[in-house]
Amino acid sequence: MITIKNLSKVYENGSKPVKALDNINMHIQKGEIFGIIGYSGAGKSSLVRCLNMLEKPTAGTITIDGKEITALNDKELRTARRKIAMVFQHFNLLSSRTVFGNVAFPLEIAGVPKKEIKQKVEKLLALVGLADKYDAYPAQLSGGQKQRVGIARALANDPKVLLCDEATSALDPETTKSILKLLKDINRQLDLTILIITHEMKVITEICDTVAVLESGKVIEMGNVVDVFTKPQHSTTRAFVQTVINTEIPEPVKQRIGQEGGGRVIRVSFIGDHTGKTVISSIVKKFDVDANILYGNIDHLQDTPFGGLIIELTGKQESILKAEEYLAQQGLQIEVIANDC
Amino acid sequence: MTADISLINHLIEISPELWKATYQTLVMVGATMFFSTIIGVPLGVLLVVTEKGSIMENPKVCSILGSLVNIFRSVPFIILLIALFPLTRLIVGTTVGTAAATVPLVVGAAPFVARIVESSLKEVDKGVVEAAISMGARPWQIITKVLLPEALPGIILGLTITTVTVISYSAMAGVVGGGGLGDLAYRYGFQRFDEITTYAVVVILVIMVQLVQSFGSWLSKAVNKK
Numbered sequence: 073m074i075t076i077k078n079l080s081k082v083y084e085n086g087s088k089p090v091k092a093l094d095n096i097n098m099h100i101q102k103g104e105i106f107g108i109i110g111y112s113g114a115g116k117s118s119l120v121r122c123l124n125m126l127e128k129p130t131a132g133t134i135t136i137d138g139k140e141i142t143a144l145n146d147k148e149l150r151t152a153r154r155k156i157a158m159v160f161q162h163f164n165l166l167s168s169r170t171v172f173g174n175v176a177f178p179l180e181i182a183g184v185p186k187k188e189i190k191q192k193v194e195k196l197l198a199l200v201g202l203a204d205k206y207d208a209y210p211a212q213l214s215g216g217q218k219q220r221v222g223i224a225r226a227l228a229n230d231p232k233v234l235l236c237d238e239a240t241s242a243l244d245p246e247t248t249k250s251i252l253k254l255l256k257d258i259n260r261q262l263d264l265t266i267l268i269i270t271h272e273m274k275v276i277t278e279i280c281d282t283v284a285v286l287e288s289g290k291v292i293e294m295g296n297v298v299d300v301f302t303k304p305q306h307s308t309t310r311a312f313v314q315t316v317i318n319t320e321i322p323e324p325v326k327q328r329i330g331q332e333g334g335g336r337v338i339r340v341s342f343i344g345d346h347t348g349k350t351v352i353s354s355i356v357k358k359f360d361v362d363a364n365i366l367y368g369n370i371d372h373l374q375d376t377p378f379g380g381l382i383i384e385l386t387g388k389q390e391s392i393l394k395a396e397e398y399l400a401q402q403g404l405q406i407e408v409i410a411n412d413c
Numbered sequence: 414m415t416a417d418i419s420l421i422n423h424l425i426e427i428s429p430e431l432w433k434a435t436y437q438t439l440v441m442v443g444a445t446m447f448f449s450t451i452i453g454v455p456l457g458v459l460l461v462v463t464e465k466g467s468i469m470e471n472p473k474v475c476s477i478l479g480s481l482v483n484i485f486r487s488v489p490f491i492i493l494l495i496a497l498f499p500l501t502r503l504i505v506g507t508t509v510g511t512a513a514a515t516v517p518l519v520v521g522a523a524p525f526v527a528r529i530v531e532s533s534l535k536e537v538d539k540g541v542v543e544a545a546i547s548m549g550a551r552p553w554q555i556i557t558k559v560l561l562p563e564a565l566p567g568i569i570l571g572l573t574i575t576t577v578t579v580i581s582y583s584a585m586a587g588v589v590g591g592g593g594l595g596d597l598a599y600r601y602g603f604q605r606f607d608e609i610t611t612y613a614v615v616v617i618l619v620i621m622v623q624l625v626q627s628f629g630s631w632l633s634k635a636v637n638k639k
């Protein structure tokens with residue numbers, strides 16, 4: 073659906089040129105949810121903005137649905153843009169128009185007759201669950217509702233591709249979840265290709281099929297989400313994976329860790345087959361240490377379990393170190409949180 | 414007591430003149446605002462859309478229009494009034510009367526409106542314009558469906574300020590033969606030492622400005638959905 077070849081983007085407007093994208097190559101399949109993750113400044117927005125030519129690429133070609141959009145004139149580009157919809161982090165709704173008016177806007181632009189607009193908008197608002205907010209102005213809506221309007225608006229001209237630049241980054245976790253679910257539903261119902269830009273690994277694990285990790289304008293890792301997640305090759309990718317595995321330790325557990333004589337507390341994180349517990353019991357047997365599980369969480373990425381355990385180890389220091397070594401050999405990530413022994 | 418009666422008698426005596434002058438001022442201000450808006454709004458829009466990085470980027474047009482607006486805005490109104498006599502004669506055929514006063518008023522107010530429209534349009538969220546571009550909107554559609562509606566509350570407030578300014582300028586225009594309240598105050602108050610007429614004119618002007626300002630503020634609020 074989308075093919076990007078040797079794409080580069082250099083910004084020349086500052087005091088010195090900034091190379092935001094450096095020879096990007098990727099292919100996005102029809103009907104998939106493709107995620108692009110990277111830290112702030114990695115070039116994510118530049119990349120997605122090149123896809124609808126909000127930014128002109130410095131070099132390279134982009135083909136969307138068989139059309140080389142980097143080779144179109146102004147008029148052709150305007151027509152092509154109707155099929156490349158975009159959802160924005162800050163919603164970018166028209167404050168002077170109602171919810172209805174906002175969703176009707178792209179249809180008006182495309183010259184759709186009034187009667188058809190009305191039917192289409194009603195259908196779209198029902199799809200995003202906002203049928204009752206028809207007459208409301210954006211100022212009267214919550215962030216999540218605004219983004220639903222943004223999504224309905226994006227879908228108005230039956231796009232082939234939906235580009236989402238940090239579409240959930242301005243929303244709280246609960247709302248993020250519901251918006252991601254909506255995107256997934258749309259992806260299934262309409263067989264719509266979705267490109268999601270984010271700096272949160274959670275978003276990737278939640279709904280993406282494929283992921284590309286972007287750093288300093290380069291793709292440093294790309295592939296099936298489960299593969300990249302279970303076998304991250306690059307340190308940046310590993311850091312992103314850690315963000316979803318190491319969830320916040322609950323307050324009572326934290327207090328307990330702080331207490332005197334609490335022993336050595338470690339965090340064991342795992343992805344894939346070993347769900348940790350069996351390994352824990354084997355270190356107790358093997359190394360003459362006591363292991364007390366203070367906290368644990370397990371999550372699933374499709375069928376792959378992942379999570380972390382907070383364990384308090386007591387015993388001889390030597391034995392503890394040996395036990396830790398053993399855990400590491402089993403492919404588990406170890407992090408020492410407290411060391412009171 | 415007798416003073417009060419003579420005051421009222423005097424007011425009754427001059428009331429036809431007062432009404433006529435008020436009417437002339439209203440016509441002058443109304444016509445001026447009508448033409449300044451017709452000229453100033455497109456000018457303001459052009460100033461914004463031809464700017465570097467905007468939807469109809471054209472640095473040449475932008476800087477020419479900008480200079481033109483600045484030139485007219487830097488000439489004090491009283492000088493503009495006199496300097497424009499030839500133009501006024503060309504358009505209206507005479508340099509005296511209400512219609513004649515409207516010409517310099519429009520020339521003075523239109524660039525003012527242009528700048529006000531310009532600054533209101535610049536307040537419009539860039540992201541919203543970008544969203545419209547990403548949907549394939551043409552420049553004309555962006556102007557009429559995004560920029561102007563989004564900036565409307567600000568433009569209305571700006572036009573209100575302009576109207577108040579034009580009311581005071583119209584008094585100046587009156588003195589050089591334009592009629593209206595300024596002319597009346599000048600002829601009675603200054604030339605005949607008729608203070609009562611002067612104060613009556615002041616009261617009418619204050620009421621006029623109050624009404625314009627209240628209406629403008631109300632309308633701006635009514636169309637603002639932010």
Ligand SMILES: Nc1ncnc2c1ncn2[C@@H]1O[C@H](COP(=O)(O)OP(=O)(O)O)[C@@H](O)[C@H]1O
Nearest residue numbers: 083085090092111112113114115116117118119
């Ligand atoms: N319009 C611009 N002009 C100049 N530099 C820019 C512009 N937009 C982005 N950049 C620079 O390009 C780099 C990538 O930015 P961006 O694509 O916004 O990254 P991300 O979305 O991943 O945070 C940054 O160094 C940023 O400062």
Ligand SMILES: [Mg+2]
Nearest residue numbers: 116117118238
């Ligand atoms: Mg960004």
